[in-house]
Amino acid sequence: MDKPFAITLDVGSSLANKTGSWRAQRPLYVDRLPPCNNACPAGENIQHWLYHAESGDYEAAWRALVVDNPLPAIMGRVCYHPCEGACNRGQLDAAVGINSVERFLGDEALHRGWKFDPPAPSSGKKVLVVGAGPSGLSAAYHLRRMGHAVKIVEAGPMAGGMMRFGIPKYRLPRDVLDGEVARIVDLGVELELGRKVSDIHKAMQAEGCTAAFLAVGAHIAKRAYIPAGEAARMLDAVSVLRGMEGDDKPMLGRRVVVYGGGNTALDVARTAKRLGATESIIVYRRTREKMPAHDFEVEEALQEGVLIKWLSTIKNMGDEGTLTVEKMELDDKGFPQPTGEIETLAADSLVLALGQDVDLSLLENVPGLEIKGGVVQVGANMMTGFPGLFAGGDMVPSERTVTVAVGHGKKAARHIDAWLRGTAYVAPPKHEIAAFDKLNAWYYADAPKTVRPMLDLARRTSTFDEVVSGLNETNALFEARRCLSCGNCFECDNCYGVCPDNSVIKLGPGKRFEFNYDYCKGCGICVSECPCGAIMMVPETN
Template identity: 40%
Template sequence: MTAALPPTAWTTGTTEVFKTGTWRSMLPRHVARPSPCHQACPVNGEIATWIGHARAGDLRRAWEVLTVNNPFPAIAGRVCHHPCEAACNRAAYDEAVSVCRLERSVGDAALARGWAFDVPALEAPGHVAVVGGGPSGLSAAYQLRRRGWRVSLHEAAPKLGGLMRYGIPAYRLPRDVLDAEIGRIVAMGVEVHCNSPLEDAAALDRLIATHDAVYAATGAARPKTLPQFPPRAPWLLQASDYLARSSEGVRAPLGRRVIVVGGGSAAMDVARTARRGGSEVAVVALEPRDRMPAQADEVHEALEEGVTFHHGAMVCSSRALPGGGVAVDCVHVAFEAAVPGGPPRVKPLPGNEFSLSADAVIVAIGQDAELSPFTSCGTTGAVLQVDIGQSTSRDKLWAGGDLASMARFVTEAVGMGKRAAIDIDRRLRGKTLEAASRNVPLEFAWNATRAAPVAIAEIATWHHTHGRRPAAVRAGAKQRLATGGEVQIALSAAELQGEAERCFSCGSCTACDNCYSYCPDLAVKRVDGGYTVLADYCKGCGVCVRECPTGSMLLQEETR
């Protein structure tokens, strides 16, 4: 006699007895993954996370998450070259999120409300010397103090800031903003020694002998020169000298007409500063306009301010004019970008010669690091050779910023200071690299795990409305030339909220419940910290993955 079939109506009161997940081949997982902006960020910042807090209206929490990796949000929000925006998935949907301007808004809110960094509760038994008070040295000092180390900061100039103070004009980076963000780091207990240059190799030896570790970030202070100009000509200036003097309120007597040679950010700073001094300015840039190393916004603003450009042009020679001044002979060139580590290739175009006359010429083609105190260290080209943790070939010595890299950006320098501090902490405590990277809450080491960033194809974009990023707002050209005030205007409160809402939050779950609601098998369960997939019931259909608006569900092959 055969057994009776079960009734067609369920009598158990639940479907949990029917384990429908026994025949799948794929299983989704709820995961945290890096966003493309995170991996492009020079400081490895948790961009999607802090923007999420800003979206929720919690700017204090956004600032706390942001400053785990970067102590200068108000500075970076003004001067960063924002590679995160070039990597933003939103760019393939409508427009990239204005990460840099959001960062400025968070940083400005912190300054306005007086938020400060905590002094470390426990002091570590070690003393680290940081040589160089620019963005990289200050970043390292901040990260080391957070971990409890005693830090002595040695700066050659009268004030801290390095390039941020003596290279970036106040109309781009107001000095009250710079001073406030530096002051927060010093207030953590950093010992500051200004007017304290690293004079020679013997001075470096003394620092290494009297400290547990040394981080050197002395910058690039040796201007590159052009043989087309006589080195001691009275009408010739170097960009670094001119910008440093201008930052201290000393105006060089340039005359009515000025030629600036160079196409990078320093050249734009020089040209625009000279315009604020009343000079007519012409820029001779080797690169075509669309390949200039200066940021596009800087070039646009320079044009608004009346700077003229000669793109794709090379200086051939110069000759003093009777009665003063100089004539600069130039030629347009065919430009070919440099191979990594090499200079660009240019070919003069016959018949495209021209001459410019001026009262002064300012050369802004870059600077080199002073390596003479580091003769005991290995070098790579014109910089010190370092490993992934910024450690040099010499024991107890780390290096970063322009001293160890040709990536001449403020946030690149900040990132190097952070990496060095993590590695110094690891060495002094005898930790593994992974343990050191987890030393501070919220500090995630995505790069160490080599996790793939979320791609646009993994975002359920139909759950996001289209929207444009807010247009850049600047003070009028006449106004900013007359007053020397800040050029770029901050986001309004409404723009901040709207722009934060545009973020896809790639790889960072927003607890939207889509995976829970769309699952046809009720196989997704809410848990603290997110969701979990019930393997007994999941058929591996992938609906939860398809409907995730952040790419936080990942479908993977299951081997059994």
């Protein structure tokens, strides 16, 4: 024995002492569902594409985005961004400007000419899509990427649907729309314009398709009976906005009254201003709070000088351009009731913006369809009552926004793909929501939202230039980095650093971390100090 005096044992490492046996609960890395992703009607993985944008890799961010939505430059302009309403950062300072970053990525892609990843190998199957609006384009894009042949038949002279014939240029410049449509066509989607499908059955047979996706939209203006003299000029919002696409702009006169309270009413009133109207007045029967239009659009319209008469209905229109308007008041249930109080309003034209109906004529010979409230009923898989016939967008029950339509297209594409293979698409279970109380907000640096520059007011009311401009690279990066990465590890190294027992193993950039359960005592500091709520504790079972 050659040990020093009084030493009887060799030096050992404490690694022999597996302190993991003390544990009553264990930490687990999880991916929770960020509230933004959960709120997105198009099912975008927002947190994931922001993650790439944060590091300045905009192409990777764009590629992650278009996995779910092929129209980011359009989305970044016309989406009502429910994601931002759900954003956890809203509880800290202000929601992340997701929509503005999306637009930046979309514009960057158009500017740099990024192309979609090539489609999967051909499946030998073909799908007919009727309607080249957001829903049809989205379905066509997803089906094409899955390897199917796709043909879109569109009744209008150009693709885009309501994005072209409903949304004014000052909100969506046409070169952006054209660019994003062209990229989908470049993927190998066949697009036939100017052909109205009158019988869907025959059209499917003629194209050799066993499955079709219908997305014809809702383009027929709803009417209301308003007694009017012979010389009274009464138009509907759909034809006014559609007329804006042609060479002969609609003649609205100097004093324009728009009847309705939706986004379309605002679009028409703002368009009238730009066409030279000195007065552009919206008449709506309820209050601002009850208005279906989005508040920021109301705000922008008011800034541009559009006047709004709340709690008013139009009784009749006289020959001299005189409108009789009755004041309303809300009853206990919030419904407007007439008061008998009458006033008159001078108007050169009255535009009705009372909603739109669907042209269902192409479905006349299809058995098994259920039509309720003027729209086609579909199942959870977006299929109509007729096998192989799917439908989405404004012609099915929905909120009728571009984003919802794009989401329908994606969802339908997944089910059509499964249907063609003779299987059923089963959506993976949703993760638990990463609510604000799951986060440790201490760790995020303070940073207010970057407000997108607005076009100077004078130019706004006289031209059709885009009202809201985009972010530049610097502030887009700033905005992306305001993301809290709710529920998903962003490799901040906190768990690796704060473990008193060194039982978090760092796997290297992009590979995240894992626990060394031999030594983890289950203290839970990693859970408390994880900024984004990507770790949870579960009881040990044995």
